[in-house]
Amino acid sequence: MSLHVIQRLxxxxxxxxxxxxxxxxxxxxxxxxxxxxxxDARPDQVVRLFKGARRVGQRFGVVHVRGDDGFTEVAxxxxxxxxxxxxxxxxxxxxxxxEEDAIRRDFTVNALFYDPVSKQRLDFTGGAADLESxxxxxxxxxxxxxxxxxxxxxxxxxxxxxxxxxxxAGTMAAIRDNAAALRAVAAERVRDELGRxxxxxxxxxxxxxxxxxxLLEQLLPEVAALxxxxxxxxxxxxxxxxxxxxxxxxxxRRPSLALAWGVLLHDxxxxxxxxxxxxxxxxxxxxxxxxxAEAICKRLRFSNAMRQxxxxxxxxxxxFAHVQDMRRSKLRSFVEQPDFEDHLELHRxxxxxxHGLLDNHDFAARHFEQVxxxxxxxxxxxxxxxxxxxxxxxxxxxxxxxxxxxxxxEGVLTDREQALAFAAERLAVPx
Numbered sequence: 483m484s485l486h487v488i489q490r491l492x493x494x495x496x497x498x499x500x501x502x503x504x505x506x507x508x509x510x511x512x513x514x515x516x517x518x519x520x521x522d523a524r525p526d527q528v529v530r531l532f533k534g535a536r537r538v539g540q541r542f543g544v545v546h547v548r549g550d551d552g553f554t555e556v557a558x559x560x561x562x563x564x565x566x567x568x569x570x571x572x573x574x575x576x577x578x579x580x581e582e583d584a585i586r587r588d589f590t591v592n593a594l595f596y597d598p599v600s601k602q603r604l605d606f607t608g609g610a611a612d613l614e615s616x617x618x619x620x621x622x623x624x625x626x627x628x629x630x631x632x633x634x635x636x637x638x639x640x641x642x643x644x645x646x647x648x649x650x651a652g653t654m655a656a657i658r659d660n661a662a663a664l665r666a667v668a669a670e671r672v673r674d675e676l677g678r679x680x681x682x683x684x685x686x687x688x689x690x691x692x693x694x695x696x697l698l699e700q701l702l703p704e705v706a707a708l709x710x711x712x713x714x715x716x717x718x719x720x721x722x723x724x725x726x727x728x729x730x731x732x733x734x735r736r737p738s739l740a741l742a743w744g745v746l747l748h749d750x751x752x753x754x755x756x757x758x759x760x761x762x763x764x765x766x767x768x769x770x771x772x773x774x775a776e777a778i779c780k781r782l783r784f785s786n787a788m789r790q791x792x793x794x795x796x797x798x799x800x801x802f803a804h805v806q807d808m809r810r811s812k813l814r815s816f817v818e819q820p821d822f823e824d825h826l827e828l829h830r831x832x833x834x835x836x837h838g839l840l841d842n843h844d845f846a847a848r849h850f851e852q853v854x855x856x857x858x859x860x861x862x863x864x865x866x867x868x869x870x871x872x873x874x875x876x877x878x879x880x881x882x883x884x885x886x887x888x889x890x891x892e893g894v895l896t897d898r899e900q901a902l903a904f905a906a907e908r909l910a911v912p913x
Contacts, residue, residue, distance in 0.1 A: 484517035484554040485598055487547050490531060491556075492599060496523040497580065499595035499604065501557075506591045509613055510645070519556045520595065522578045528556050543576055559583035565630035569667070581606045588627055588634045589641065590619045616647045624656035632663040635697060636675040643679060643688035654695060661696040672701060673782040680742035686732035689746075704774050705746060707753040714762045718836045723752050729835035730828075740788055741824040744795030745831060747775040771796050791821060795828055802829045802842045805849075811891030815884070817850040818859060826850065862890050862901035871902060873909055882908045 484500065491498035501520040508514060521528065525543050529535045532547045535556075543558035561582050563573030577583060580595055584606040587593040591613055595604035603610070607621050618641050620627040620634075628635050635657045642649050649657070664672065679688035689705075692698040699706045709724035720726055730745045737745070751771025755764045775796045779789040798819070805813060819825070830843050853859075863886045865879050873879075882905050889895040895904060 484519055486549070487519050487532070487554045487556060488598060491519075491521050491523055491528070494523075494531060496521050496527070497559075497578075498523070499580065499597050501583075501595050502587075502592050505594040505596045505603070506609070506613065508596070509594075509610070517554065519554055520559060520580065520583055521556060522559050522580075523556075524558055524576055528558075541574055543574070560586070562586045562630075569631055569633070571630070580604055585621055587621050588631070588637065590621055591641070591645075591647075593621055612650070616645070617650045618642045618645075618647050618653060619650035620653045620656065624653045625660070628656055628660045628663070632660070632667050633671050633675060635660065635664060635695070636672065636679075639688055639691045639695060639697065640675060640679050640682070642691055643684040644682045646684070646687075649691065649695070657695045657697065661700050664697060664700050669781060669783045673784065676701070676782070677739050677742070680731075680734075680746065681737060681739055683736075685734055685742060685746075686728045689728065689731060702778065704750050704753075704778060708749065711753045711756055712758075712762055713752075720836055723749050726835050730831040733831045733834060737827070738821075738824055740791035740795065740821070741827060743779075743788075743792045744799075744824065744828050747771065747778065747792065748796050748799045748828060748832070750774045750778075750796070768797060768800050791824070794819065794821075795824060798825055799828055799832060802846060805842050805846045809892070811888045813846075813849055814853060814859075814891050815888060817846060817853055822850055861887055862895060862898050863905060867898075867902070868905060868909075871906070873905075878909065 488498040488500070498519055498521040500517050502518055504514050504517040523531070525537050525545050528545045528547070529537065535545050535547045538544050538546050539557070543560055545556045546553040547556055559577040559580055559582060561575050561577050562571035563575075565571050584593040584595070584604075587607075590607040590609035592609070593605075593607045594609045596602070597604070608619075612619050618638050620638070638649055638653060638657060641647065679685060679692070689698065692701070693706060693709070705727075708727055709722065711723040713721070713723060713726065718726055720729055727746065727749060730748075731742075734742055734745060749767065749771065751767040751769070751774055752764045754774075755767040755770055757763050757765065772793055775793055776789065779792055784792070798816075801816065805816065808816065826843065826847055829846070830840065833840050833843055861883070863883060865875065865883065868879060868882075869875060885908065886895060886901050886905060889904065890901070895901050
């Protein structure tokens with residue numbers, strides 16, 4: 483589709499090229515998701531050429547041209563004025579010159595153009611040489627690029643990690659000098675970039691670069707604090723909490739976003755609970771970790787569902803140590819919690835990144851598989867039943883329902899009437 487767009491634009495007298503990530507990934511032999519087009523045709527001219535095309539970025543000259551296989555994004559060459567808010571240019575004007583479009587882009591490896599008709603590559607910023615040298619380098623002045631859009635510093639880290647590149651020395655120095663500016667960036671934008679670093683396949687490298695660049699201390703000081711926190715060598719021969727967490731990140735394979743955050747934050751309570759008497763201990767690190775993780779999730783404006791998922795992973799990660807001693811009812815409740823596959827995977831990574839013993843993981847996994855093969859569990863009592871019985875909803879509901887569920891698993895409660903009678907007795911007792 484994008485080739486057809488370029489051919490049609492060129493046949494009508496316009497310049498048109500593939501641009502950005504698709505050109506970069508083609509040269510690297512990487513899979514290409516989308517091919518964006520840059521042209522000197524103005525948006526109104528593009529819309530006239532393609533039936534069903536629509537403008538989606540009025541200010542930035544972006545048009546979506548629809549085809550049978552989706553749409554192609556077509557952007558008019560442009561110049562940009564100053565960025566007074568550290569996010570968007572105050573003024574944009576269209577250009578007929580692809581070089582003007584190239585020099586306003588973020589990194590040289592994203593500023594390459596390619597004409598698939600003439601098979602000609604346009605490289606105004608040295609992007610091809612940087613691809614050959616495996617470097618992420620800001621276009622022009624790194625200081626200026628990062629002052630324009632502070633989030634570009636995080637994108638530099640993400641690109642370097644995902645491509646396996648280094649960040650060019652001058653670009654890295656500019657990131658260090660401007661790291662504090664990221665605190666002014668909207669939390670949602672920071673959250674999304676961090677999420678991509680965590681899930682695009684090179685999370686360990688990404689977080690090592692965040693630490694080296696000074697960005698981690700600005701964005702996640704709680705995670706930066708993991709470095710240098712010793713652990714008992716009999717359980718953690720790999721080293722300090724930072725090393726342990728980085729090993730777990732390295733082991734992630736196509737994780738859910740919540741699992742990736744759970745891995746990153748599972749031991750975030752250890753720095754504040756470190757003690758050394760007869761040996762190194764972390765009394766209460768799970769509870770403190772949940773508190774810190776919740777603060778981070780709120781700071782980065784996670785959805786309620788995502789926050790609860792991440793907090794559950796942090797709260798439950800030490801419970802696997804006791805699975806072989808749990809009563810059957812408690813074990814069943816444990817493995818029936820939502821998204822238990824993520825809990826299992828976090829524990830597996832936790833073990834493989836420390837002592838290497840998987841006996842508790844395998845035991846819990848076998849029980850999970852058995853429960854999954856059984857008929858779906860139908861609770862005798864729900865919160866709606868309690869409300870229908872005249873009780874006011876409150877924090878005690880969850881506690882009573884959990885007790886009912888456990889007694890149902892043990893066979894003590896076998897019908898709804900028994901469950902309601904038990905709940906009525908418990909709800910009548912203060913606390």
